[in-house]
Amino acid sequence: MESMIFDLATTPLRELNQFLHHEAKTGAVEKVVVLNPDGAHNIAVGLDCPVEVEVKGHAGYYAGGMNKTGSVIIRGSAGTGVAENMMSGKVHVKGFASNGAGASAHGGLLVIDGDAGLRCGISLKGGDIVVGGSVGSFSAFMAQAGRMVICGDAGDALGDSLYEAVIYVRGKIKSLGADTHIEPMSEDDLAAVADLLAQAGMEHAPSEFKRIASKRELYHWNADANQEY
Amino acid sequence: MCGIVGLLVKSPPLRARLGELMVPMLIGMTERGSDSAGLAVFTPPLPVGERKISVYSGLTEAGADFNWQGLAHDLKSHLGTTVTVDVRGNHAILTTSFDPEAIKRWIKEHHSKLQFLSTGRSIDLYKDIGTPAEVAARYDFASLKGSHLVGHTRMATESAVTPERAHPFTAGEDFCLVHNGSLSNPHGIRRMLEPHGITFETDNDTEAACRFLEWRLREGDDLEVALQKGFEELDGFYTFLMGTPDELALIRDPFACKPALVAETDDYVAIASEFRSLAHLPDIKNAHVFEPAPEEMYVWKA
Amino acid sequence: METKPEQLKHISREESAGYDHKTQDYIRNAAAHGLYEIRGLGAKRKLPNFDDLVFLGASLSRYPLEGYREKCVTKTLLGTRFAKKPIELEIPITIAGMSFGSLSAHVKESLGRAASELGTSTTTGDGGMTQEERLSSKTLVYQCLPSRYGFNPDDVRRADAIEVVIGQGAKPGGGGMLLGQKVSSRVAKMRALPEGIDQRSACRHPDWTGPDDLAIKIHELREMTDWEKPIYVKVGATRTFHDVKLAVHAGADVIVVDGMQGGTAATQTCFIEHVGIPTLAALRQAVEALEDLNMKGTVQLIVSGGIRTGADVAKALAMGADAVAIGQGVLVALGCNSESYIQNGQHLSAEKDYAALGTAPGFCHHCHTGKCPVGITTQDAILEQRLQPEIGAKRLRNYLKTLNMELTTIARACGKQNVHHLEREDLVALTVEAAAMARLPLAGTDWVPGMAGY
Numbered sequence A: 001m002e003s004m005i006f007d008l009a010t011t012p013l014r015e016l017n018q019f020l021h022h023e024a025k026t027g028a029v030e031k032v033v034v035l036n037p038d039g040a041h042n043i044a045v046g047l048d049c050p051v052e053v054e055v056k057g058h059a060g061y062y063a064g065g066m067n068k069t070g071s072v073i074i075r076g077s078a079g080t081g082v083a084e085n086m087m088s089g090k091v092h093v094k095g096f097a098s099n100g101a102g103a104s105a106h107g108g109l110l111v112i113d114g115d116a117g118l119r120c121g122i123s124l125k126g127g128d129i130v131v132g133g134s135v136g137s138f139s140a141f142m143a144q145a146g147r148m149v150i151c152g153d154a155g156d157a158l159g160d161s162l163y164e165a166v167i168y169v170r171g172k173i174k175s176l177g178a179d180t181h182i183e184p185m186s187e188d189d190l191a192a193v194a195d196l197l198a199q200a201g202m203e204h205a206p207s208e209f210k211r212i213a214s215k216r217e218l219y220h221w222n223a224d225a226n227q228e229y
Numbered sequence B: 001m002c003g004i005v006g007l008l009v010k011s012p013p014l015r016a017r018l019g020e021l022m023v024p025m026l027i028g029m030t031e032r033g034s035d036s037a038g039l040a041v042f043t044p045p046l047p048v049g050e051r052k053i054s055v056y057s058g059l060t061e062a063g064a065d066f067n068w069q070g071l072a073h074d075l076k077s078h079l080g081t082t083v084t085v086d087v088r089g090n091h092a093i094l095t096t097s098f099d100p101e102a103i104k105r106w107i108k109e110h111h112s113k114l115q116f117l118s119t120g121r122s123i124d125l126y127k128d129i130g131t132p133a134e135v136a137a138r139y140d141f142a143s144l145k146g147s148h149l150v151g152h153t154r155m156a157t158e159s160a161v162t163p164e165r166a167h168p169f170t171a172g173e174d175f176c177l178v179h180n181g182s183l184s185n186p187h188g189i190r191r192m193l194e195p196h197g198i199t200f201e202t203d204n205d206t207e208a209a210c211r212f213l214e215w216r217l218r219e220g221d222d223l224e225v226a227l228q229k230g231f232e233e234l235d236g237f238y239t240f241l242m243g244t245p246d247e248l249a250l251i252r253d254p255f256a257c258k259p260a261l262v263a264e265t266d267d268y269v270a271i272a273s274e275f276r277s278l279a280h281l282p283d284i285k286n287a288h289v290f291e292p293a294p295e296e297m298y299v300w301k302a
Numbered sequence C: 001m002e003t004k005p006e007q008l009k010h011i012s013r014e015e016s017a018g019y020d021h022k023t024q025d026y027i028r029n030a031a032a033h034g035l036y037e038i039r040g041l042g043a044k045r046k047l048p049n050f051d052d053l054v055f056l057g058a059s060l061s062r063y064p065l066e067g068y069r070e071k072c073v074t075k076t077l078l079g080t081r082f083a084k085k086p087i088e089l090e091i092p093i094t095i096a097g098m099s100f101g102s103l104s105a106h107v108k109e110s111l112g113r114a115a116s117e118l119g120t121s122t123t124t125g126d127g128g129m130t131q132e133e134r135l136s137s138k139t140l141v142y143q144c145l146p147s148r149y150g151f152n153p154d155d156v157r158r159a160d161a162i163e164v165v166i167g168q169g170a171k172p173g174g175g176g177m178l179l180g181q182k183v184s185s186r187v188a189k190m191r192a193l194p195e196g197i198d199q200r201s202a203c204r205h206p207d208w209t210g211p212d213d214l215a216i217k218i219h220e221l222r223e224m225t226d227w228e229k230p231i232y233v234k235v236g237a238t239r240t241f242h243d244v245k246l247a248v249h250a251g252a253d254v255i256v257v258d259g260m261q262g263g264t265a266a267t268q269t270c271f272i273e274h275v276g277i278p279t280l281a282a283l284r285q286a287v288e289a290l291e292d293l294n295m296k297g298t299v300q301l302i303v304s305g306g307i308r309t310g311a312d313v314a315k316a317l318a319m320g321a322d323a324v325a326i327g328q329g330v331l332v333a334l335g336c337n338s339e340s341y342i343q344n345g346q347h348l349s350a351e352k353d354y355a356a357l358g359t360a361p362g363f364c365h366h367c368h369t370g371k372c373p374v375g376i377t378t379q380d381a382i383l384e385q386r387l388q389p390e391i392g393a394k395r396l397r398n399y400l401k402t403l404n405m406e407l408t409t410i411a412r413a414c415g416k417q418n419v420h421h422l423e424r425e426d427l428v429a430l431t432v433e434a435a436a437m438a439r440l441p442l443a444g445t446d447w448v449p450g451m452a453g454y
Helices: A013-021 A187-200 B018-028 B068-079 B100-110 B132-138 B186-196 B205-218 B223-233 C021-033 C105-118 C131-136 C153-158 C185-191 C211-224 C240-249 C269-274 C279-292 C310-319 C328-334 C351-356 C389-413 C432-438
Strands: A003-007 A031-035 A052-056 A071-074 A090-093 A109-112 A125-131 A145-150 A166-169 A180-183 A210-214 B002-009 B036-042 B051-056 B084-088 B091-096 B115-120 B123-129 B148-154 B176-183 B236-244 B247-252 B261-264 B268-272 B288-290 B298-301 C053-055 C076-078 C087-089 C093-095 C121-123 C139-144 C161-165 C231-236 C254-258 C300-304 C323-326 C340-343 C346-349 C427-429
Touching: A003 A013, A013 A031, A013 C211, A109 A187, A125 A187, A145 A187, A166 A187, B002 B018, B002 B176, B002 B236, B002 B247, B018 B036, B018 B132, B018 B148, B018 B268, B036 B132, B036 B236, B051 B100, B051 B123, B068 B084, B068 B091, B068 B100, B091 B100, B091 B123, B100 B115, B115 B123, B123 B132, B148 B176, B148 B236, B148 B247, B176 B205, B186 B205, B205 B223, B205 B236, B223 B236, B223 B247, B247 B268, C053 C310, C076 C300, C087 C139, C093 C105, C093 C389, C105 C121, C105 C131, C105 C139, C105 C328, C105 C389, C139 C153, C153 C211, C161 C211, C211 C231, C211 C240, C231 C240, C240 C254, C240 C279, C254 C279, C279 C300, C279 C310, C279 C432, C310 C323, C310 C389, C310 C427, C323 C328, C328 C389, C427 C432
Parallel strands: A003 A031, A031 A052, A052 A071, A071 A090, A090 A109, A109 A125, A125 A145, A145 A166, C093 C121, C093 C323, C121 C139, C139 C161, C161 C231, C231 C254, C254 C300, C300 C323
Antiparallel strands: A166 A210, A180 A210, B002 B148, B002 B268, B036 B123, B036 B148, B051 B091, B051 B115, B084 B091, B176 B236, B236 B247, B247 B298, B261 B268, B261 B288, C053 C427, C076 C087, C340 C346
């Protein structure tokens, strides 16, 4: 079917979300367009079906939060926690994203065309994030699993306390976080970066990226090792 | 916690609409802070030698019915000076060419429940308890004119909800500060400043930050140097927005957990904790919207 | 001839109060290991607590109710402020959040079964929701913690309430911890961690900081669940008066306050004993905050941290809580620190296993090792068998039943037809500290320290 339009200037957010949680699941609508978001928070949170949501403007906090199988595109910027805890599906921010983008995401793909704020990918648990611009400090803090591709620069303390998530950075890194280091790019890494960039619609040579991974020295308490805690 | 708003209009025609543009910004921050609200507006400065003092009568018995004309009359007969009075709600701006400290001393002795909110040649400051919409209506914020302003909505964290504890806080003359966040060492800062002769009016953590800057500025630091020292001495989470007669300044702590957003066009610079407060501004769709980086000082000249 | 001086048979044993045995052991341990001590359970030191309060039962000035024949209502409603589907409990005694990971799957099932039988709720803990718990527990509160381990929208949709955890009494300001020996394959998978590592959780939420942003996060959870489920906010007791007010402003339906006696499966001892305030003081502050905002009755209060007996429950309610949550007491009911366990119908001694940990039944706090001698706080497949869900469920059911019976006995004795009618005027204090903390008069006097200027 065609698309359904919700104008947040006149319709309460609750109606949009309820529609997305219930009526949209029947498959009657393929696409939902959201007009005049004007920085409203919690747009399209908890999507639970493969519906397309197009947000025409700037979104507030947690846009597309806890997304499962849905596909959200934001034609503007996104506030704190865009696609936080996403399980699967896709969220695409055409503008910039604020802090905590993709926080704790377990799966799916988050694409940010512009820059991302601090703590991008914090606590990542298996999702993929591709940032066309640069990311702020403390990005990938305690990231446990998943992949991040940063086409621009990274701020301070990148990947501090990293677990098994892997970060690929093309630009400059202001500083690495505790227990991270740069490792050589393997064939698998190059292929992974190529695939993620293609999914994000960005063009860069994978060979320009560096691989950042955990040194795994903080995995166990060790008094003699002078660990940073 | 809180919401912060700031607005600086670059084109003269918009100066007449400063208040009108700002009121929806302030009300947009109601969910972040609904206990109290306040703002400081900067107007073209009075001639050298003149001062205006913003005074709050909300704590007096008469409240909004305070006899300001009577006060002006008394000042004339006791200090020999003519003071003009401009009243809105339970607030008045007293303009004088007399020594403002002498005026304040006299008023303190005779009307101890009047509160001084600000002193300067350019600043007018309003703050009160109530929701942002209530406070805006009480003082007719929509009619305010000027080049720039700093506004705040409060959700009290540790100190009580009283008019004095609302923001903005001022230090010295023509300087004010609003704060979103929570300082973790305000009491230590206070104890460090009191021996330097800095007096505190409240137990609010924001006042500690404001008085710290007041001290550094008094000691000869310019604002940028003072704020650098602030990064070292002040602990906790904060976004600070400050106003002086010719500039707005914004900084965020290194963790930058408290939000801030800036929208800039040829006509204005607008700052708010959330985009929601900027959405109604003219030509916002074409504005350059960005997030200020942590630990950097952003200054816009009026 | 010279006489030899008499040999003194007296051995001097002058103990130092400051450098007592415990402190000397602590220093020697630090010198040996270079790492803080980590242990389980809650504060072990003596603190002002509910034992320092007593009830003023009925006599001539008040009339009691007959036990058994005259009813005493214990039904409790939680989450009435905004949720379309508030939680209805049969008793005001709930099971506190304890993770799968810190506890075995068998235990989670026992908790669920017993809670369902008694008509109360269990809470997931810092590790996500297990199938065992959701299937066995009729009412399940799903925690959203800084770590977000295992947190996912499907479980949010399956939960009956969501509890945003800011902190817990054992370690306010600290994050969770699970040592490598307990990060089994199943636990690791649920938490998206490598197997066997020492897990350290974050202490701040990843996508919000402060009550103003918590308000938006709570909104997100409401929008997610179409405003159906109550949202709880849990804090470890520190600046409780301010925290409760802020939780109300941020939009909480229910506030959970966990005092310093609250337990954990693993954290630094210095945290447990030296950070946070006693439940008694926190509870009073929480109630004051709600009354100050005129929210008593609109926002419900659950208190936890050292709730052990029916008398504790009654006192907590009298002081103004709507319900309590129990963690350590529940574990002891299941067999924690018991000398023996039951396997294949036989009582077997666990003393050797306690000894292997360097402790003895009644003194053990080694939950963090994963070698629980009675099979409770372990992921070990063999040790886990020492507590079968049926036995655990039965023990817990009995414990909760007893607590509830004691609660109603006391309430009736104070003349109440409903346990929620217990009030602070039914209580007096036995010590000055308790009187000051609870703002109750010292028994037999009108004196409340700190009030009326003295």
